[in-house]
Amino acid sequence: MSLFTVTVLAVTMLGPYQAVANAATTASTTAETTGTASAALWRPPLQSRWQYQLEGNPKYASTGGINVDICTVPQTGGACVKPTVFDIDLYVDGDVAGDNTTVNTAAVKAIHARGAKAICYIDAGSIEDYRPDYKQFADWHKANGNSLLGKPFSAEFPNERWANINNDKGQRDFLLKMMAARVDKCARAGFDGVEFDVVNAHEEGKPVTGWTVSAATQLTYNKALAAMAHAKGLSVALKNDLSQAAELVSSFDYAVNEECFQYDECSELNVFVKAGKPVFQVEYETAPGSFCAKANKLNFNSIKKSADYSLKDQPYKPCR
Template sequence: MATAACSADSPDGDGRWRPEPGTAWHWQLSGALDLTVDVPVYDIDGFESGASDVAALHDRDVRVICYVNAGAWEDFRPDAGDFPLALLGEGNGWEGERWLDIRDLDALRPLMAERFDMCRNKGFDAVEPDLLDGYLNATGFPLTAADQLAYNRMIADLAHDRGLSVGLKNDLPQIPELVDEFDFAVNEECAEFGECAALTPFIEAGKAVFHVEYALSAAEFCPETTALGLSSMAKNLDLDAWRDPC
């Protein structure tokens, strides 16, 4: 059975799961899913993973996070045709993906709601909505910090309305304004760019920060990130089954 510091329910009595700082995790979005890693939290693709995968992990008392892209359109998803063309911006560097115009909350709300419904219906405990920092990128739209805050808050509300916990993905500049509305954080490469201290508000709030590095070895960043309370590991960029945790 997987064990680690992991709170079962919200201290606020709302029933949501809130992982505590230091909780170990496994993150896999490509390759044959390895269901045997001895950790209390998995983060896996919401579309590619089935209810049976979630159930198998729950049988080991593992909490399961549903990865979905909330900031970019993906031409390979089954709901790709549901997104109006006017919402699609510049490519984001990943094949088949284009930034979304997050200013159009009315258009995106039902689309993201359906994705979160999928996560709930498959039995996931939480959602990892990716690319919640479009305003920091060349999206093709004049996105502002205020636009991003409004969208990220909508995303958090959609998850919570379905009884799902939700993680803030990257978006370091807005952590002080969003930490109370998200249940944990997911971060990529804060050590490489000297930004890990910016995640401290989550740790101070008793909420886990799930963190990975791609270009650095675990030996290079673990002393710093462990001291900060982050749940860190080295991963391959394609997020296959390989992991080297702190």
Template sequence: MRVVCYISGGSYEAWRPDAGQFPASALGRNLDGWPDERWLDIREISPRSPLARIMTARIDMCRTKGFDAVEFDNVDGYVNQTGFPLTAADQLAYNRFLADTAHARGLSTVMKNDIDQIDDLVDYFDMALNEECSRYNECGRYQTFIAAGKPVFHAEYGSSTAFCAADNAANINGVLFSLDLDDSAYRPCR
């Protein structure tokens, strides 16, 4: 069994213990549907920048607590309305920083959702996770990870496991969950 540590790498969450460490200038627009969560300005990630220090401390916490891997969420700000002029190059540099920092601490890395940069990031991440790639017709984009011998995990939310046949055929590890993640639905495809 492997245990994965969740980190929102691209957003500020008001309820986290380190929320007070983020400079106001790094906080952008709210994420759609998440009123207490704001996009981060990821353009400055030098080793001494506040964002680099905060994320490194989070990754260190994962290692200290005995996790095996880190899942980085919200690492696709450049394709969202963040309030900052983020570019694809900014996002690549930031995502690579996160992966390199975790690897330097002996942790595996999980790339979550940044489908437009899969080809550029497959060498930096050990596995991938997508939410609702079946619903949005994105699962085929993960063949780069599968061809590299890296696992792909897929979470669908709803009431039907109709996506399972396609996931199984594509060697994707799909699971149906309830949107509330409250254990009311948990149906692995295989």
């Protein structure tokens, strides 16, 4: 019986969450036994310069709205430098493509043509109403006692709502099924890794999210996401969730962090550096002169982006 057949039977008998977890475990075991799947995973070097561009620029329509040739003088000075890692959205920006359904294979191909790697951005902990699969989330929410979509993510991002990752009504099973479909698209598009955003609901609490999520529940969800990515041949980033970094470093291949210098919480990420896993870090409001020296000393791959939290190609200032 093939792995595919086993997985299909598992979905029928055990439910999608357990099936995904079992399939991921099988893939992990196979990798450890044969060495093939594990060797195929892209694991970036500790020092890897990155760019964070989630908003497309029509000027670069031929490369999916991504400025793949960006070259900027780092904070340390000298000649301009180019990223070796691009963290971009799964989809081409609507302002570039004219729709919200075009997977950004053009950018991935262009990034690879330049010898760089591409991380696929997916929101796994909040649900954005402009995504092509949004109706499936909204329909499930309505059919299951309004138990999936919580409060708006923030005043700055009112078009997304916190997801309920508990499983009392099968919410987590459903979310993992939907995330698996998204990750499949990342893999088919040729991405090298995946960033699951908003995986720290337990830190925010019910007043912010609308749901009571325990630390244990967050760990269960995050580990399932990591196993899912690995099973599909993609490396995976831990996004924020600093309070669980030490518990999750063995499950994730690198970290993506926002504003740890602004909030004086970067020490939590040292576990990744000590494990030889890169930290891709971004500051928005803090000036490069205030954090870059510290970032370089910590061996973080830090960059400065716009203070208004937009993630266009510019501004872009790597620390090194």
